[in-house]
Amino acid sequence: MYLKNKADCCGCTACSSVCQHDAIIMQPDAMGFLYPVVDKSKCINCGLCEKICAFKNNYDTSLNLSAPAAYAARHKEMAEIMKSRSGAAFVAISDYVLERGGVVYGAGYTEHFRVVHKRALTKKQRDELRGSKYVQSDMRGVLLQVKQDLIDGLQVLFSGTPCQTASLNKFVGPRLREKLILVDIVCHGVPGPYLWRDYISYLERMHGDKITEASFRDKKWFGWTAHHESFKFKHGGIERRKTTYTFMFYRHIMFRPSCGECHFCNIKRPSDFTLADFWGWEKSVPGFNNDDKGCSLVLINTVKGKNIFDAVSDCMDVIPVQLDKALQPNLMRPSVLSPLSARFSEDYAKRGLTYVMKRYGNIGWRYKLRTLCAKSLRKIKSGIKKVYQSISCIIPVGRIKDIKLL
Ligand SMILES: Cc1cc2nc3c(=O)[nH]c(=O)nc-3n(C[C@H](O)[C@H](O)[C@H](O)COP(=O)(O)OP(=O)(O)OC[C@H]3O[C@@H](n4cnc5c(N)ncnc54)[C@H](O)[C@@H]3O)c2cc1C
Ligand code: SF4
Ligand code: SF4
Ligand code: SF4
Numbered sequence: 001m002y003l004k005n006k007a008d009c010c011g012c013t014a015c016s017s018v019c020q021h022d023a024i025i026m027q028p029d030a031m032g033f034l035y036p037v038v039d040k041s042k043c044i045n046c047g048l049c050e051k052i053c054a055f056k057n058n059y060d061t062s063l064n065l066s067a068p069a070a071y072a073a074r075h076k077e078m079a080e081i082m083k084s085r086s087g088a089a090f091v092a093i094s095d096y097v098l099e100r101g102g103v104v105y106g107a108g109y110t111e112h113f114r115v116v117h118k119r120a121l122t123k124k125q126r127d128e129l130r131g132s133k134y135v136q137s138d139m140r141g142v143l144l145q146v147k148q149d150l151i152d153g154l155q156v157l158f159s160g161t162p163c164q165t166a167s168l169n170k171f172v173g174p175r176l177r178e179k180l181i182l183v184d185i186v187c188h189g190v191p192g193p194y195l196w197r198d199y200i201s202y203l204e205r206m207h208g209d210k211i212t213e214a215s216f217r218d219k220k221w222f223g224w225t226a227h228h229e230s231f232k233f234k235h236g237g238i239e240r241r242k243t244t245y246t247f248m249f250y251r252h253i254m255f256r257p258s259c260g261e262c263h264f265c266n267i268k269r270p271s272d273f274t275l276a277d278f279w280g281w282e283k284s285v286p287g288f289n290n291d292d293k294g295c296s297l298v299l300i301n302t303v304k305g306k307n308i309f310d311a312v313s314d315c316m317d318v319i320p321v322q323l324d325k326a327l328q329p330n331l332m333r334p335s336v337l338s339p340l341s342a343r344f345s346e347d348y349a350k351r352g353l354t355y356v357m358k359r360y361g362n363i364g365w366r367y368k369l370r371t372l373c374a375k376s377l378r379k380i381k382s383g384i385k386k387v388y389q390s391i392s393c394i395i396p397v398g399r400i401k402d403i404k405l406l
Contacts, residue, residue: 007257008056009035011136012167015049017143024049026140030349031192033136033256052170055258059166059270063177068267068299069306070323072278072285073316078293082220085132086277087289087296092312093183093273094126094157102155104129105146107137113200113214115193117142117160119149129159134216134249136190136256139164143171150176159183161190162264165271181308184269186276186297186328189259189335191249198353199245209233223292224277244361253338253360254345260337265330267323272305273298279328284321297326 003009011034016024023042026034036049051057075081075088084091094104098121106129108118116138120126137160149156150172158168162184172180204211211231218230221240227250230240248254264270278297281289289295298318300306329335338344340360348356358364 002050003035005257006033006035007261009053010055010161010163010167010258010262011035011139011256012055012143012164013139013141014052014054014143014167014171016140017171018048018052020046020048028194029192030194031254031345032194032197033192034138034140054166054170054270055163055263059263060169061268061270063272063302063304064268065301065303065306067323068269068274068301070321070326071298071300071309072281072288072319072321072326073296073298073313074288074294075316077315081293083127084130084294085217085219086224086275086294087316088130088294089273089275089296089298089316090130090159090183091126092316093181093308094120094129094159095123095315096308096312097155097157097181098123098126100155102157103149104157104159105142106159107133109133112197113211114138114197117164119145132185132216134191134245135193135196137164138193139167143168146180147172147176150179153179155179155181157181157183159185159275161185161187162270162274163187163258163262166264169270181273181304182271183273183275184264184271186274186330187259187262187264188330189252189255189262189337191245191254192256195248195254195348195353196245202353202357203231203239204233207233207237207239209235209237219294224289224294225292244357244363247362248357248360251338251360252335253341254348255335255337255341257337257341260334260341262334265332265334267299267327267331269299269301272300272302272308274301275299276328276331278326280325284325285319288317288319297321297328299323 013026015036016026021042023039024036027037028034073087073089075092080088080091097104104120104126105117107115108128110116115133115135146156146158165182165184200211212234213232215230217227222228227246228241229243229246232238276297278295281295300309344356344360
């Protein structure tokens with residue numbers, strides 16, 4: 001297992017899961033992103049770990065329709081929409097699997113809001129997997145667990161980022177794939193787990209209290225379109241705002257390097273379903289999301305996806321839409337990482353979260369100075385525009401050109 005650079009690895013854990021000799025462990029870097037490290041004393045050079053890597057080799061799209069079928073979708077129950085990130089398409093599809101005795105995998109929490117992939121056998125367990133967690137989830141042990149479920153004859157729904165579904169698809173192989181339903185999300189990129197861990201600790205220090213509930217994006221208070229976090233504290237405190245974590249998320253400064261070279265930001269999806277926020281829904285389905293509670297874009301990528309979607313669409317309002325009108329940036333190209341990402345990562349490793357929040361986030365003197373400069377520049381520009389407009393009222397435009405020539 002040889003990585004030329006960090007951007008060649010999405011941290012899916014397939015290589016360490018396939019190694020029969022326990023020669024690969026996944027080790028975190030300074031941001032908490034996992035990378036494979038080979039113990040040469042155990043390795044027999046069989047090459048399996050290289051072959052299994054769906055990120056470096058082509059991923060499988062052999063079951064895909066010629067083009068995905070696109071739909072705007074919202075669950076008929078408002079309570080389900082309110083508990084989900086978009087229009088609760090994930091709940092509708094996972095209900096179908098759970099009601100037939102299957103199992104569902106997705107991103108949930110473990111101790112102190114650490115994000116990991118989890119297995120759910122009931123709707124109550126599944127509910128924890130709802131909602132977007134804007135941090136890379138830990139997949140260690142999960143590929144083997146899914147494979148075992150499939151060998152045991154269970155129907156499995158696995159939901160995650162497309163690099164995770166592509167990896168699982170390759171890991172289980174074509175025979176076991178029959179009982180596997182893959183659901184991916186349109187993916188902007190994932191921040192490092194340690195940043196989220198430290199951010200939780202920072203908020204707890206500021207409040208002098210423990211966090212009991214965390215939402216990366218609270219639409220109950222702010223609506224679906226806004227991106228504001230919310231946190232509940234043990235002794236009654238509440239924090240709801242657009243915080244520094246979100247600010248840095250949109251600067252693309254704390255993403256995994258592979259996210260800048262992601263192979264899955266297109267419509268050749270590695271899953272049966274692709275779920276997303278339906279940005280631009282107004283153009284395709286006017287009035288559908290007027291209450292701003294959330295609207296899903298669902299792409300059906302395979303025949304299996306189509307059959308399941310037909311069976312679950314009773315519990316949703318579903319409208320077919322034109323694919324080209326539903327495309328958003330991360331269905332066409334990867335996010336462009338900030339040129340400051342490497343420096344951010346070094347600073348974080350050396351000086352910690354508070355330092356990088358001040359230097360690259362929206363707190364501290366640098367941010368205040370930048371905002372002030374931008375404001376002053378805007379004012380100067382609009383002043384110049386006004387002067388130009390008043391001059392061109394007095395002197396006709398042709399004359400101004402003459403004056404310039406002179
Ligand atoms: C890191 C990240 C980036 C995203 N970027 C975009 C984007 O650019 N454009 C866009 O339209 N949509 C994006 N989404 C997807 C979107 O926010 C919703 O997750 C999706 O529309 C499903 O919504 P839902 O209402 O059907 O389901 P929900 O009930 O909200 O279900 C959430 C689903 O997301 C999965 N999930 C949550 N967090 C993670 C995680 N950290 N890693 C892997 N899987 C996770 C769960 O397993 C579950 O399947 C992103 C989501 C994440 C987690
Ligand atoms: S992408 Fe997955 S399989 Fe490839 S090197 Fe990274 S962890 Fe291993
Ligand atoms: S080459 Fe084979 S033995 Fe060596 S780490 Fe890879 S899978 Fe394990
Ligand atoms: S952007 Fe691509 S590489 Fe990064 S987490 Fe999403 S799917 Fe994986």
